[in-house]
Amino acid sequence: MTARTTPAHGSTATRGSNRSGVATRTALVEAARRTLVEDGFARTSARSVAARAGCSQASLFYHFDGVPDLLLAVLDEVSDRRMAAYREPLLAARTPGQLTRLARRIAAADIASGDLRVLVELVAGAPTVPGLKAQVAERIARWEELVSQAAEHFIPRPLRSTVRPAVVAHAVVAGFLGLELLRDLRDDDAGTEDVLEDLEQVGRVAGAIAGGAR
Amino acid sequence: MTARTTPAHGSTATRGSNRSGVATRTALVEAARRTLVEDGFARTSARSVAARAGCSQASLFYHFDGVPDLLLAVLDEVSDRRMAAYREPLLAARTPGQLTRLARRIAAADIASGDLRVLVELVAGAPTVPGLKAQVAERIARWEELVSQAAEHFIPRPLRSTVRPAVVAHAVVAGFLGLELLRDLRDDDAGTEDVLEDLEQVGRVAGAIAGGAR
DNA sequence: GTCTATACTTGGATAGAC
DNA sequence: GTCTATCCAAGTATAGAC
Numbered sequence: 001m002t003a004r005t006t007p008a009h010g011s012t013a014t015r016g017s018n019r020s021g022v023a024t025r026t027a028l029v030e031a032a033r034r035t036l037v038e039d040g041f042a043r044t045s046a047r048s049v050a051a052r053a054g055c056s057q058a059s060l061f062y063h064f065d066g067v068p069d070l071l072l073a074v075l076d077e078v079s080d081r082r083m084a085a086y087r088e089p090l091l092a093a094r095t096p097g098q099l100t101r102l103a104r105r106i107a108a109a110d111i112a113s114g115d116l117r118v119l120v121e122l123v124a125g126a127p128t129v130p131g132l133k134a135q136v137a138e139r140i141a142r143w144e145e146l147v148s149q150a151a152e153h154f155i156p157r158p159l160r161s162t163v164r165p166a167v168v169a170h171a172v173v174a175g176f177l178g179l180e181l182l183r184d185l186r187d188d189d190a191g192t193e194d195v196l197e198d199l200e201q202v203g204r205v206a207g208a209i210a211g212g213a214r
Numbered sequence: 215m216t217a218r219t220t221p222a223h224g225s226t227a228t229r230g231s232n233r234s235g236v237a238t239r240t241a242l243v244e245a246a247r248r249t250l251v252e253d254g255f256a257r258t259s260a261r262s263v264a265a266r267a268g269c270s271q272a273s274l275f276y277h278f279d280g281v282p283d284l285l286l287a288v289l290d291e292v293s294d295r296r297m298a299a300y301r302e303p304l305l306a307a308r309t310p311g312q313l314t315r316l317a318r319r320i321a322a323a324d325i326a327s328g329d330l331r332v333l334v335e336l337v338a339g340a341p342t343v344p345g346l347k348a349q350v351a352e353r354i355a356r357w358e359e360l361v362s363q364a365a366e367h368f369i370p371r372p373l374r375s376t377v378r379p380a381v382v383a384h385a386v387v388a389g390f391l392g393l394e395l396l397r398d399l400r401d402d403d404a405g406t407e408d409v410l411e412d413l414e415q416v417g418r419v420a421g422a423i424a425g426g427a428r
Numbered sequence: 429g430t431c432t433a434t435a436c437t438t439g440g441a442t443a444g445a446c
Numbered sequence: 447g448t449c450t451a452t453c454c455a456a457g458t459a460t461a462g463a464c
Contacts, residue, residue, distance in 0.1 A: 021447055042256060042342045045439055056449055061441060063447090120395075124338040127398050128256045137399050162415045167408045170396070171389065174409070178392025181334075182384070184341050185351050194381045195388070201376045235429055259457060270431055275459060277429090 025063045027053040033074045037114035041125030044071070068132045071122065078118050079139045082110070083146070090150040096210060099154065100203025104196045107176065111189065116180045123177060144169045239277045241267040247288045251328035255339030258285070282346045285336065292332045293353045296324070297360070304364040310424060313368065314417025318410045321390065325403065330394045337391060358383045 019027075031053035035044045046067050050057045064070040086106055093099040110116035123140065126132040148169035155163050179192045233241075245267035249258045260281050264271045278284040300320055307313040324330035337354065340346040362383035369377050393406045 024447075040342045042339065046441080047439065055447095057440085058442080058450085059448055066440075120338075123395055123399055124334075125256065128254045133399065140396070140399065162419075163412055164408065167405075167412045170405045171393070171409045174392030174396050175385065175389050176392070177395055178388030178390070179385070181337055181391055181395065182354070182388050185337055185347065185354065191381075191384045194378065195385045198377055198381045205376075238429075260459085261457070269429095271458085272432085272460085273430055280458075 021063070024053070024055055024059055027055065028060055028063060028070060029073050029077055032070050033078065033114070033118060036071070036074065036121045037117045041121040044121075068129050071129075071132065072135050074118065075122055075136060075139055078115050079142070082115055083142070085109075087146060090146060093150060094153060095207040096154060096203040097207030099150070100200045103203075104200050107179075107192065107196055110176075111180070111183070111192065116176065117184070120177050120180045120184070124181070140173065144173050147172050235277070238267070238269055238273055241269065242274055242277060242284060243287050243291055246284050247292065247328070247332060250285070250288065250335045251331045255335040258335075282343050285343075285346065286349055288332060289336055289350060289353055292329050293356070296329055297356070299323075301360060304360060307364060308367060309421040310368060310417040311421030313364070314414045317417075318414050321393075321406065321410055324390075325394070325397070325406065330390065331398070334391050334394045334398070338395070354387065358387050361386050 028049065032044060032049045035049050035052055039048065044067070046057045046060050049067075049070065050060050053060075060067075060070065064073065089102055093102055107116070119140075122132070122136050126136040144166070146169075148165045151165040151168045151172075152160075155165055155168070179195060183189060183192050242263065246258060246263045249263050249266055253262065258281070260271045260274050263281075263284065264274050267274075274281075274284065278287065303316055307316055321330070333354075336346070336350050340350040358380070360383075362379045365379040365382045365386075366374075369379055369382070393409060397403060397406050
């Protein structure tokens with residue numbers, strides 16, 4: 001149940017001034033993403049999204065099973081794009097200095113693009129929408145797994161039973177989400193900037209101590 | 215504008231089987247708190263709260279200026295109670311071991327009572343409700359100040375320009391909120407438990423190294 | 429103070445024309 | 447595929463009786 005709606009496209013023609021079906025579908029996903037970022041989960045309704053996408057509500061329900069289904073499509077788009085961009089650099093990091101610089105770069109990009117906001121809105125809003133919760137949890141879990149793998153390179157084996165990589169990853173993801181949550185509350189990026197700044201300083205020092213500075 | 219509604223109570227009598235006005239007011243605050251915890255911000259409506267409080271919607275609008283005003287009363291109740299309970303012990307902590315044990319105790323209590331959930335729901339939901347945002351931000355700021363003061367005892371002076379107490383406090387608050395955000399997503403406390411467990415282990419070791427173990 | 433009843437608004441979702 | 451028109455549910459808020 002709740003299978004993703006993917007209507008068959010009989011003709012691929014983009015006829016005249018009307019855009020094709022796929023174009024409308026794409027526009028809806030992008031409109032929903034922007035609405036989540038700019039107006040928040042609560043104000044992301046079929047009406048508001050359709051208006052931004054420049055189509056009618058009915059089109060939304062033609063292309064998707066409902067609003068939650070559309071939100072899931074947004075999550076997948078953001079999730080896949082982030083994973084593609086960050087997976088390799090994260091696994092390639094070897095010194096604390098590299099890792100913290102990378103973390104800062106990722107945070108800056110995710111904040112500027114609104115991707116982090118999309119994740120926060122969905123994580124915070126999903127629990128009230130029956131089907132969404134599990135789906136969102138799965139995407140977050142994938143992200144935690146990646147961070148966990150990256151963390152393994154930085155936790156000496158004898159410490160791994162005390163400072164477990166998976167646990168560190170959970171804390172890191174929670175930290176990112178929490179920082180974005182607070183950032184929206186004060187719409188002042190300074191707080192997040194400062195945390196990353198201090199973290200990078202610490203990472204730099206740790207990298208130097210570890211010796212393998214490059 | 216948007217001043218808190220506090221109707222004058224001419225007679226203090228609790229007459230017959232009807233509870234007094236203050237009792238209804240209190241019941242509404244408690245009902246709103248429970249609704250936030252159990253159903254989330256989105257489902258906390260005048261209807262749902264009044265039903266749980268055992269009174270009519272109209273009573274809610276008599277005692278409060280509207281739903282946001284009621285939510286603010288909930289925030290104050292939770293905020294003040296937490297501050298009263300945690301202020302002294304937090305400022306009294308002197309070893310990392312003490313601090314992490316305390317942090318764990320606080321987290322456990324806040325999760326069990328639902329207070330942390332109230333904070334998360336309000337921080338996440340406030341931005342969409344015009345008046346609420348600034349008020350919630352103020353309460354969170356108070357909490358950050360306290361944590362900042364506690365953190366000063368643990369950051370050696372030469373390090374305080376690199377690891378700024380206020381920044382650490384911001385990160386800590388973000389971490390708590392983020393962990394609770396994720397906890398709700400998977401309704402499985404294990405993740406949070408593990409983070410606090412590992413943190414306490416690290417704190418214990420750090421406390422021993424610092425020498426001042428007690 | 430508290431109630432019932434009601435006016436008004438917004439959102440999800442579908443029918444049926446084109 | 448996309449639209450307009452429409453139905454229905456749920457929310458905020460107020461009026462007026464008691």
